[in-house]
Amino acid sequence: MTEQKWIHEGLITESLSNGMFRVRLDNEDLVLGYVSGKMRRKSIQILPGDKVKIEVSVYDSTRGRIISRLDNDNKNKNKDSKD
Numbered sequence: 001m002t003e004q005k006w007i008h009e010g011l012i013t014e015s016l017s018n019g020m021f022r023v024r025l026d027n028e029d030l031v032l033g034y035v036s037g038k039m040r041r042k043s044i045q046i047l048p049g050d051k052v053k054i055e056v057s058v059y060d061s062t063r064g065r066i067i068s069r070l071d072n073d074n075k076n077k078n079k080d081s082k083d
Helices: 037-041 073-080
Strands: 005-015 020-025 030-035 051-057 063-069
Touching: 005 030, 020 051, 020 063, 030 051, 037 063
Parallel strands: 030 063
Antiparallel strands: 005 020, 005 051, 020 030, 051 063
């Protein structure tokens, strides 16, 4: 039987060493996240302020695996504005 996982969206608040990140979930919980293997192999860069999709274990809700980086709407809005 496979382990149950919750998938949340969150915001990277802090970059730590060894591909670890502090992630604030949409429900305001803080989680320690690490980059999944596929993202490491493809060298996807994650920076503070990026929105990510994170997979959190049911048994340990303080750690999770970052499975994808989501598009930031704020970056596109700032690029289009002429202010």
